[in-house]
Amino acid sequence: MILTVTLNTALDITYRVRSLRPHATHRVSEVTERPGGKGVNVARVLAALGHPVTVTGFAGGGTGRAVRDALGAVPGVVDALVPTGGTTRRTVAVVDERSGDTTQLNEPGPTIAPAEWAAFLAAFEDLLPAAAAVALCGSLPPGVPVGAYAGLIRTARAAGVPVLLDTSGEPLRRGLAARPDLIKPNAEELAELTGSHEPTRATQDARRRGAHAVVASLGAQGLLAVTPEGHWRATPPARVHGNPTGAGDSVAAGLLSGLVEQLPWPARLTRATALAAATVGAPVAGEFDRAVYEELLARVAVSGEVSAA
């Protein structure tokens, strides 16, 4: 199985309203709710691709129960979340039906107690032997040490399990020192990490900071990969219009599934690019449109070269 870690899980709620006006009272015409947090989203895409997935991280309170109930209903996903005494955060996306714009309200999430963090570390070690790969995803909740990901990467690498790290800011910076197998920053995260807004230079710099491979996601321009095996660029055939929410998580799922299947890099990048575009184009935020995905697989362009041995 593939193990995804989401330390700051969420209950993602979407409200549709006719038109959002500050200071007014709105009747919500439609409510949708689903488990969220980056690693949970990655797990859902992996399961849809046919990979058995185990989800760990923290869940607590009534919203944590809602997350676990919904996760338990997804075929192929095993819930190995660790209880926390706090309450899992909600995120509320308010979609304005007139403009199509989304306004986002994100709760801060619970503080993790030291004993809960210790319980998570024990659970993580227990899960590792069965894992073909690990994804460490998203922000760190209060109470979790800022160097948490570096520790988890060392533990996974000691167990011989490859690690994808998908986070930003200081947790990313600290995590790199532990040499993750793969990071997949977007342009903004890459610029924050390296200080450079030039994608090729920034991607190379990120690799020098400790990641074995770096796949930069450049939105509609596709992916830029710098790896020990070579460097490539993957480009979708046309700009897809829609909601980019979850596209980054689809990239992570595409890369991770390709790693576990031992696909060559161009095939991994093709899959990740097609999945991201099919996620942007899907009617529900964060889902991917399977027909669009399969159609795009044949049309993603990959160029690059293999490193000299």
Add this chain to the structure above:
Amino acid sequence: MILTVTLNTALDITYRVRSLRPHATHRVSEVTERPGGKGVNVARVLAALGHPVTVTGFAGGGTGRAVRDALGAVPGVVDALVPTGGTTRRTVAVVDERSGDTTQLNEPGPTIAPAEWAAFLAAFEDLLPAAAAVALCGSLPPGVPVGAYAGLIRTARAAGVPVLLDTSGEPLRRGLAARPDLIKPNAEELAELTGSHEPTRATQDARRRGAHAVVASLGAQGLLAVTPEGHWRATPPARVHGNPTGAGDSVAAGLLSGLVEQLPWPARLTRATALAAATVGAPVAGEFDRAVYEELLARVAVSGEVSAA
């Protein structure tokens, strides 16, 4: 005990954000959550005044569980909510810290199945013999017949239990035909019911439509009461600044507690007026400030006259 009925209970969530801007992403700095719906709010104020209260209506799903968990923790309140297969609605109040303005998002709430409505009617009849008074509060959820309140009023009156009806629109219009003991419309509800924007005329008209007593709440101008025993006007000593959320529910609780204690009308109106003002002035929406309440009790002005016997 006093029985309060809330057919459309809610989990009331308040988010504080720095400044609400449509289309932006906001970090919520503070989350508060409490059980809501008018009858639940009335029950909380009654319990704070020392009256044992039983809460009925519907609750379901994860939010229904959160409502029941929180209600169970309020001293003096007994939870007699009836389960529904749907999910209790959330209301989200987004408070903009810069302007102090509140933006409200209200979920529609679950549809009540015919068997659930029958179960509620049976529960209501079982609760009535122990009730000193009943409050029927708020809107009707989908699935509940629009004449529901009229039926509940007839059942309560047949059992000799006085009824306060606090609703609006068609449920109020239909309810009046069953002759509730008391209604407490605000100026807007009164105008919608009678077509008149002149408070004295509209209040008298509302009484002719079937209510034994009408107490109109006129915001900062206080209360206007037309009853079989006489007519009165109660005025707070000064305009209180703050959040009017829940002031109407405090009026209902003040009137209901005064009825059960068999206070004369001027004392009931004094209590209701002081409670409403102490609710507007409280730092938390819907709570009342006890010190302000007790201080105002001596300063509410009541004028009017007793009817000729």
